[in-house]
Amino acid sequence: MKRRTPPFTLVITALLAVTSLLPLAAHSPKSRSLNSTGIDLYRKGELAAASESFRKAIEADGSNYLAHYNLACTLCLIREKEGPCGEIDATLSVILYHLERSIAISPERRERMVGDADLTCVRSTLKYHLLAGKSFDNPADLREMLVAVRWSVYIADYMMRINPHGSIRFNGDGSFTFEVYDLKLKGSGTYSTGKSKITLTFERGNFKEKILRGAVESSGEITIRGAMGKTIAITNNLEECGA
Secondary structure (H helix, E strand, C coil), X not given: CCCCCCCCEEEEXXXXXXXXXXXXXXXXXXXXXXXXXXXXXXXXXXXXXXXXXXXXXXXXXXXXXXXXXXXXXXXXXXXXXXXXXXXXXXXXXXXXHHHHHHHHHCCCHHHHHHCCHHHHHHCCCHHHHHHCCCCCCCHHHHHHHHHHCCEEEEEHHHCEEEEEEEEEEECCCCEEEEEECCEEEEEEEEEECCCCEEEEEEEECCCCCCCEEEEECCCCCEEEEEECCEEEEEECCCCCCCC
């Protein structure tokens, strides 16, 4: 469609948009019909009804990758208007689930996803960038993801989440600034290719150590150890509507 995130563990969670909806390929007649109805409702601006029609199309045929894609796009627009936790579940995890299913069934969806203005709501998530084909083994990709993803702080021991989201910014001299609420660190970063390793050298901040080393796991989690005896885990936790 065209339109217009004692020692304790500090977990930094990534809270890391519809080009025109397309007609379906060979899927069950019922699924095709429901998807077409959803497209008509979307074009009329009846997003809630459109999302329900796309859901029913998926129930009728789970391999309907366009219905998955169309639902993700529509939920993004609902999220922009009503937030993620209204009557319709428009959380990032749900939207990304349907995008992932669409791409898994039909990989060419990836190219359309990257250029789709209606999917703006998920572009600050880590999973979106992984779905777009980015790799932690590529230094340029890693740097791009660290900057693009929005971060929030979750302290597991206290079950406390701190918002607003934070950010990582690279400066012209190769140094970086990492800021999440009152946690402010400044330093330089180096990356080794192929092994998903990242070394962070902090010049100042809330930690007394001068050098902290972190490893990027294949899951997307970045674990940094040695910060005053604590562990910092940067993860792709997309929980939004918990009590």
